[in-house]
Amino acid sequence: MSTTGADRGATRAGTARTGAGDSDAGPAGATRAEICVVACAEAWRGDGEILAAAMGTCSILGARLARLTFEPGLLTTDGGALLTAEPVPIGAPAGPAEGWMPFRDHLWLVQNGRRHVMMGASQIDRYGNTNISAIGAWERPASQLLGVRGAPGNTICNPTSYWIPRHSTRVFVPEVDTASGVGTDRAARLGPRASRFHDLRRVVTDLGVFDFRAPDGSMRLVSLHPGVDAGEVAAATGFAIHGLAEPAEPAGPAEPGTGGEVPRTRMPTGEELRLIREVLDPGGLRDREVRA
Amino acid sequence: MATVVPLAEAVGNLVHDGDSVAMEGFTHLIPYAAGHEIIRQGHRGLTLIRMTPDLIYDQLIGMGCARRLVFSWGGNPGVGSLHRFRDAVQNHWPAPLEIEEHSHAGIANAYVAGASGLPFAVLRGYRGTDLPSRTPNIRPITCPFTGEELTAVPAINPDVAIVHAQRADRRGNVQLWGITGVQKEAVLAARRSLVTVEEIVEELEPRPGAVVLPEWAITHVSEAPLGSHPSYSAGYTVRDNDFYQAWDGIARDRDTFLAWMDENVLDRKAAR
Numbered sequence: 160m161s162t163t164g165a166d167r168g169a170t171r172a173g174t175a176r177t178g179a180g181d182s183d184a185g186p187a188g189a190t191r192a193e194i195c196v197v198a199c200a201e202a203w204r205g206d207g208e209i210l211a212a213a214m215g216t217c218s219i220l221g222a223r224l225a226r227l228t229f230e231p232g233l234l235t236t237d238g239g240a241l242l243t244a245e246p247v248p249i250g251a252p253a254g255p256a257e258g259w260m261p262f263r264d265h266l267w268l269v270q271n272g273r274r275h276v277m278m279g280a281s282q283i284d285r286y287g288n289t290n291i292s293a294i295g296a297w298e299r300p301a302s303q304l305l306g307v308r309g310a311p312g313n314t315i316c317n318p319t320s321y322w323i324p325r326h327s328t329r330v331f332v333p334e335v336d337t338a339s340g341v342g343t344d345r346a347a348r349l350g351p352r353a354s355r356f357h358d359l360r361r362v363v364t365d366l367g368v369f370d371f372r373a374p375d376g377s378m379r380l381v382s383l384h385p386g387v388d389a390g391e392v393a394a395a396t397g398f399a400i401h402g403l404a405e406p407a408e409p410a411g412p413a414e415p416g417t418g419g420e421v422p423r424t425r426m427p428t429g430e431e432l433r434l435i436r437e438v439l440d441p442g443g444l445r446d447r448e449v450r451a
Numbered sequence: 452m453a454t455v456v457p458l459a460e461a462v463g464n465l466v467h468d469g470d471s472v473a474m475e476g477f478t479h480l481i482p483y484a485a486g487h488e489i490i491r492q493g494h495r496g497l498t499l500i501r502m503t504p505d506l507i508y509d510q511l512i513g514m515g516c517a518r519r520l521v522f523s524w525g526g527n528p529g530v531g532s533l534h535r536f537r538d539a540v541q542n543h544w545p546a547p548l549e550i551e552e553h554s555h556a557g558i559a560n561a562y563v564a565g566a567s568g569l570p571f572a573v574l575r576g577y578r579g580t581d582l583p584s585r586t587p588n589i590r591p592i593t594c595p596f597t598g599e600e601l602t603a604v605p606a607i608n609p610d611v612a613i614v615h616a617q618r619a620d621r622r623g624n625v626q627l628w629g630i631t632g633v634q635k636e637a638v639l640a641a642r643r644s645l646v647t648v649e650e651i652v653e654e655l656e657p658r659p660g661a662v663v664l665p666e667w668a669i670t671h672v673s674e675a676p677l678g679s680h681p682s683y684s685a686g687y688t689v690r691d692n693d694f695y696q697a698w699d700g701i702a703r704d705r706d707t708f709l710a711w712m713d714e715n716v717l718d719r720k721a722a723r
Contacts, residue, residue, distance in 0.1 A: 239478065240630040259660065261631045262477045262502075266556045270575065292552060297585060303540040305532070308524035311554040312576030341579035349579050352599055356575075 189427045191365060192217060192449035193435055194384050195324075197427045198363045200225035202320045203275060208232035210242075210260070210268060212276040216448040217363075218322035219249055220439050222277070227434055236260060249440050269309065272356055275318040277363075278310065282335040283321060285377045285398040287359045288342030289314075290335040297337055307339035314341040318358040324448045326364035331396040343376035365449045366392050368424055373401035382422040389421060453623025453669040458647065458678075461671040462488040465611050465643045469518075471498040473562075473609035473641060474507065477632030478528065479685060482615040483507050484678030485647050487716045490514045500609055502558045502633060506681070506698050509533040510716070512548060513708055519549040521607070523558055530695050534702040544705065551586050557604050559633050564606035565640030577602040612641030615679045616664070617686055618655060619648045623666035626655045629685030635662050638669065647675035649687045 199221025203211050211222035211233045219238065223246035226233040237243050237253035240262065244255040260268070268274050280289035281304050291310060295301030313319050319340070323330055338345065346354035361381060362369040368381040380402040383392065389403050396403075427435070435445070456464070466472060466489055474482050486507040489497075496518045499508055504525040511517055513535030525536050539548035553561070560572035573592060578600070583589045592603040614634040616627035625646045627634060638644045646664065651674050655663070678684075681691035681698075701711045 262555075263559060263631070263633060263636075266559050269556060292581075297581070300541060303525075303537045305526045306522055306524040307552055307554055307580070307582065309555045311578075311580045311582060312556045312574065315576050315578055338579070338581045345579040353575075353578050357579075 189432060190446060190449075190451050191384060191386070192445035192451070193427050193432060194424055195322075195363060195365060195449050196220045196224060196435055196440075196445055197431055198368050198382075198384070198424050199277065199322055200228070200230075200431075201368075201425075202277060202361050202363060203230050203233055206230060206233065206275050206318075208234070208273075210234045210236075210274040212236075212274055213322075214276075214278050215322045215324060216249065216440075216444050217324065218277045220435060220445060221322075221363075223247070223249075223439050224431060224434055227438070228431065234258075240265075246439065248438065249444055250442070266312075269312050269316050272317055275320065275360070276309070276313045277320040277322050278313065278340070280321050280323060280330065280340065282330055282332045283323065283362065284332055284335050284342065285400075286342035286344040287321075287340075287362070287371050287378065288335045288338045288345060289321065289340035290337050292337040292339045294336055300336075310340040314357065314359070315346075315354070316356050318360050320360040321362045323362065323364045326366040326392065326395045328395055328397045331398065333398050343371045347376060366395065369400065377401055380422070382424040384424045385426060453619075453646075453666040453672050455619070455621065455623060455651065455672045455674070458484060458488050458673040458675050459492075461485075461645050461673045462492055465645050465670060466492070466494055466497075467610075468494055469496040469498075470494075470610040471500060472611045472613065473500040473607070473637045474613045475501060475632050475634050475637040476615055476679070476682065477503060477630060479630045479683050479690070480615045480617075480627060480632075480634070480679050481505065481507055481682035482613050482647055482678065483680055483682065484675040485613045485615070485645060485673075486511055487719075489516060490712070490716055491719075500558070500607060500637075502555055503528075504533065504536065506533070506695070506702075509535040509698075509702055510712065512536050512539050513545070513702065513705075514712060515545040517548060518546070519551065521551045521553065521558070523553045523555045527695055527698060529692075530699050534699070535708060538705070551588060552582060553589070553604065554582075557589070558607065559636065561604045561607040562633050562636035562640045564604075565608040566636050567606075569606060571603040571605050574602045574604065577604075607640055609637065609641045610643065612637040612644045613647070614638060614644075615647045615649075615675070615684065617649050617684055618652050619646065619672045620652060620655050623669055623672045624655060625664040625666075625669060625672065626658065626661050627664075628658050628661040631662050635664060638664055643670045644668070645671045645673065647673050647678045649676055649678070649684050650674065 195217045203225045213219040213222040241253040241256045242258040244257045282290035293300035346357040367383040373379040498519040500521040564572040619625045681694035683690040
């Protein structure tokens, strides 16, 4: 489900530029989509040898980029049932296969837990409950969506992240109409035994990166993408995000959610840009998903 | 004991109004030819079961065959929504469609329970979501060994399971390979079953990774070359991606949809 631009809270501030003083900055001219790909890749950092199950263009590119750079042990697919020997360009044939992951085996893997999924969401609330089922009353919805698919199992069994290409109040709602993916508040209510595998990692959007590590388990700012200001994110979100308040005073090194300087998503390195542009997505599908 | 019969006869023998029908095949080997024959025979009141309803269920729903849908994901893969499915849920056109929504694993495990002769399947998922409040078919259960609260779903035993495969031999043993879904589970769980195949051969050559369905688990086999179009049958046909794109425009409008079905399904006979 794509959202329309009409409900966006603020006009976009144009393409991101390398921020002055960004020590990790790559070449100038990285697009917002490329920043998003790298932000998605970062979600799998430290995961080791597990399946990176990605949905959405920047998410798929991020998984493959992570494997090509800092997370070589990741298992990535061709988008279907093949585990590829090497990360392949998006939409390209699998090439040599490292293994088969037919649907039934994939479902066993979900139960087993060696998998970190990055899904989409049509709605997400402050505790990370998500909805891909129906908008409006479930009995006769205003909009019947695709269905809960793997969300109930994924969120309760596997590390789960979200990739949301258009951050807007239509998606970031105070309360989801139907909970198909489990958030931190519902997981806490289930108790430690039922929620012991529940692990919401992060939410990457076209505006920033968020996690659920506020003291009450609610959404917290990790970083804003270069060129995005906090007011823009607040206007595009239907609830308060912890740590998003305008910076009070420029004091000390920034810890997420502690005020002070707004943390910034890191820029792609030159090598990452080369891999994105020349190897993984020469056709520029990423720019169709995230507007410049 | 499987018998090899023409497709129209197989559907006529096996599918009755009001039946629960599971048509499986994931991405590939989707039994379109059999679905079209159900539409031509004008069946009504079906409970359609499928892990990932795509265009074939959009067509069955839009033609008024279904009363109820048991599913976990309904969409046009890589394209977007199923407009006939959405119209039925949102606007009750051409008839109201009751839905029972599960996770992928919920349906897969319910087939396994059905195939195993067990009354229910157990999952860790569903807890914390809103699904248990939507249907009596998702309920909590306590593990007798650990005390952990889990979720139970009743076994699925469809009246009829229908799948498409690459090959069968003349006795009705079936072989399928490539991206496999839950075809085996659905067929073994069903009371009656139909397998359509690309071709019938004298002998099934062993293939690594192939799924074999023995003839004693199958009711009818029908030869239906190209019977998975616009999906594909690995080794025989390729996926018609253009058709999946075109379907978005065809199905968006009720009249365009009905005209397409008239011309391409109702006015045609089964392949043989």
